[in-house]
Amino acid sequence: MVQAGETMLRRIRVVPLAEESLGVRSMCTYVETPDVKLLLDAGVSLGPFRSGFPPHPREYKALKNARKRIAEAAEKAEVVTISHYHFDHHTPSYTDWFQNWSSDEAARQIYEGKIVLAKSYRDRVNFSQRHRGWIFAHTGGKYAEKLEYADEKEYTFGETRIKFSEPVIHGEPDSGLGWLLMTTIQRDKERVLFTSDVQGPMHSAALKIILNQDPNVVIIGGPPAYLTGLVKQESIQLGLQNLERIAQSVPLIILEHHLLRQEDWRVLAEPVFKTADETGHSVKTAAEFLKKENVLLEAQRKQLFETEPPSSEFEKWMRMPIIKRKNTPPPI
Numbered sequence: 001m002v003q004a005g006e007t008m009l010r011r012i013r014v015v016p017l018a019e020e021s022l023g024v025r026s027m028c029t030y031v032e033t034p035d036v037k038l039l040l041d042a043g044v045s046l047g048p049f050r051s052g053f054p055p056h057p058r059e060y061k062a063l064k065n066a067r068k069r070i071a072e073a074a075e076k077a078e079v080v081t082i083s084h085y086h087f088d089h090h091t092p093s094y095t096d097w098f099q100n101w102s103s104d105e106a107a108r109q110i111y112e113g114k115i116v117l118a119k120s121y122r123d124r125v126n127f128s129q130r131h132r133g134w135i136f137a138h139t140g141g142k143y144a145e146k147l148e149y150a151d152e153k154e155y156t157f158g159e160t161r162i163k164f165s166e167p168v169i170h171g172e173p174d175s176g177l178g179w180l181l182m183t184t185i186q187r188d189k190e191r192v193l194f195t196s197d198v199q200g201p202m203h204s205a206a207l208k209i210i211l212n213q214d215p216n217v218v219i220i221g222g223p224p225a226y227l228t229g230l231v232k233q234e235s236i237q238l239g240l241q242n243l244e245r246i247a248q249s250v251p252l253i254i255l256e257h258h259l260l261r262q263e264d265w266r267v268l269a270e271p272v273f274k275t276a277d278e279t280g281h282s283v284k285t286a287a288e289f290l291k292k293e294n295v296l297l298e299a300q301r302k303q304l305f306e307t308e309p310p311s312s313e314f315e316k317w318m319r320m321p322i323i324k325r326k327n328t329p330p331p332i
Helices: 056-075 104-111 127-138 204-213 233-249 259-263 268-279 301-307 310-317 322-326
Strands: 012-018 028-032 037-040 079-082 115-116 144-150 156-157 160-164 183-187 190-194 217-221 252-256 282-284
Touching: 012 252, 028 056, 028 190, 037 056, 056 104, 056 301, 144 190, 156 204, 183 310, 190 204, 217 233, 217 259, 217 282, 233 252, 252 259, 268 282
Parallel strands: 037 079, 079 115, 115 144, 190 217, 217 252, 252 282
Antiparallel strands: 012 028, 028 037, 156 160, 160 183, 183 190
């Protein structure tokens, strides 16, 4: 198990397991208090194509290692959360070696015997997530000790409170990507807020909730600047500006996910770092929080194929039809 980094927290332990700075698409995080052990958003994926390339063998090695860390954390966890039904935030029960490294066995290992607190797939949800949520309820969710829809609900385990927000928009308001839940874990006066895919946030309702929770630590994804042309530039700028506002108020931001899918992310986020520094606060990636080097494999994918050409066996696997790659483990 990877070890937690240093924080001002004494009653809540935070361990990032899978993030862009660790080489994969995910925000999966293990959180432990004296009362309860939680696994937040236990999914992990790779971007299927970037710069004309599929994932590099190094990305598959990172994906395999992330799956191992998630499985180890799942053995300890009593509660597993699902903020929304994208596959980098929950594990589906079908076999897919190409993008998700998923299977019924992997899903069962995560969700069996757990209390699963999930976003409702019936209320404030788009079509694809309604479909995926229904499928999860009848596959991975059937292994749970209890599957409960947690929208706007609060749960108590000993002296630990777990509070779920109202559904907030995934990214910019007109993206069509649906809604998600943010999660606050509180023990005594310590609060950790897991925001999932608010992307900055790029919406005022999510920002208001974040600030009102007054957290000590926020785990948040930045705006998807790599999708310029698909996402409005003004939305990306708003997401960065809202991150500055959070940096003024929150002692530690663990900044991850969409923003780190391009190499110059730190240049874009420089005002956020400056604001945090001026207020005595801190902004770190998950890798930096764990005192590791950032490994931005998706952002470096084209370069990796040029500098570390894959083996002939991997190239042969890449030429397979997608459906066959999903059912055949990559030769790494």
